[in-house]
Amino acid sequence: MASDSAHALGIADRGTTKLLNKESHGMQRYRPPRPDPESLVGSPTMARTSDRRQQQLARQKAQAALTARQRKDRRRKQVAAGAVAVIVVLSTLGAFLGSRSSSSSKPATTTTAPTSTTLPTNGITPPAAALGATLSGATPCPAEDGSSARTTSFASAPSTCIETDHFYTATITTSKGPMTVQLNPRVSPQTVNTFVVLARYHYYDGQPVTDVRTRASFTVGMAFSGGTNQPGFAIPGEIPAKGTVFTPGALAMTRSSASGGIGGQLVVATFDQAPDNDQQVTPLGIMLSGDTTIAAINTLASQSGKPTSLVTIQSISVVRSGAIPS
Known part of the structure; x- marks a missing residue:
């Protein structure tokens, strides 16, 4: 039923209908509240997300360990190769020096301190020194x-x-x-x-x-x-x-x-x-x-x-x- 009295929606005076919005009413638009993250703990969605994260971390850890082992193996092989090269060089040098010394060295001689039974019986009488x-x-x-x-x-x-x-x-x-x-x-x-x-x-x-x-x-x-x-x-x-x-x-x-x-x-x-x-x-x-x-x-x-x-x-x-x- 029509009436001339004012109406909150502006229908009674047959004016143009206006939408309720923040410009006309100075109010915030209504938004439904977001759920509290803590309220989701234990929910099926959160459980699936946690499992995927743990799997991702496990894969990253395994990959890092594999990379470290590969790097260690490469270093070990490099050291072994260097040691073999040094041994070969030293062996060659030793053989060369040995061949040179064997051709020029004389037999080693040792001296033993004389004992009382191997000493000559007597010595000499030294000449006297001149007077000063x-x-x-x-x-x-x-x-x-x-x-x-x-x-x-x-x-x-x-x-x-x-x-x-x-x-x-x-x-x-x-x-x-x-x-x-x-x-x-x-x-x-x-x-x-x-x-x-x-x-x-x-x-x-x-x-x-x-x-x-x-x-x-x-x-x-x-x-x-x-x-x-x-x-x-x-x-x-x-x-x-x-x-x-x-x-x-x-x-x-x-x-x-x-x-x-x-x-x-x-x-x-x-x-x-x-x-x-x-x-x-x-x-x-x-x-x-x-x-x-x-x-x-x-x-x-x-x-x-x-x-x-x-x-x-x-x-x-x-x-x-x-x-x-x-």
Whole structure:
């Protein structure tokens, strides 16, 4: 039934019908609510999606493992091929060098230290060394550069000519080769001082090795023409500490069995000496080099102790070296 009253839809006044929309009413268009994702858990659709994802991840993991194995196999094959190539090269080189050495090398020879039963019965009596100059009165310190005249007779013992807080290096040149010895004044200061003074006065030049004891030691001097066997003075002996072992190459001075004093005779150990085996020597120092020289002199031993051939001291030079650690 028609009416003139206003109507919400505008039909009563027979006006044009208008659609309800947000422009005319200022309201949002109605949209049905979306389902909550959590509400879908356990639903058939979600279960199928989860299964497909797990299958996809499993395939990716398997593919990655396969790729890693293939890469590892390729590296192993490359390493094996390289090793074979190296072996082939080394084998070829070894065969080449072996053929060269076999055609030019001489049979190897070995030497064995003589024993007391294989030593010659006797040796030679070395000729005496020529005498040098004589010093009367006080004995001054010789020149450190070795320029002092050769002197073999002294009226008195020298004063202290070394620094007792420093090592000294002695180079002993023999007719069988050189030896280098490190002197330690802290162990026996008077004995080291006497040796340095005599060496710088060239006291030992020309003196022969007079005694060689196999697997023990050899002795230098004192054998001078005219029967002189002392430098003209003696100093109190400095007895080594109990338990001292003289190792090969150890340099020492002998002490008189009567007075206990020290003259100038040298002894070089060529084999390990038992502790306190010989308390008639005072240590000077240890060898730094000269194994070949000592071995050569050691082969000249005889049962009598005399060397089987002549060996002489050609020169001895001494220089100060580093400070002795405190």
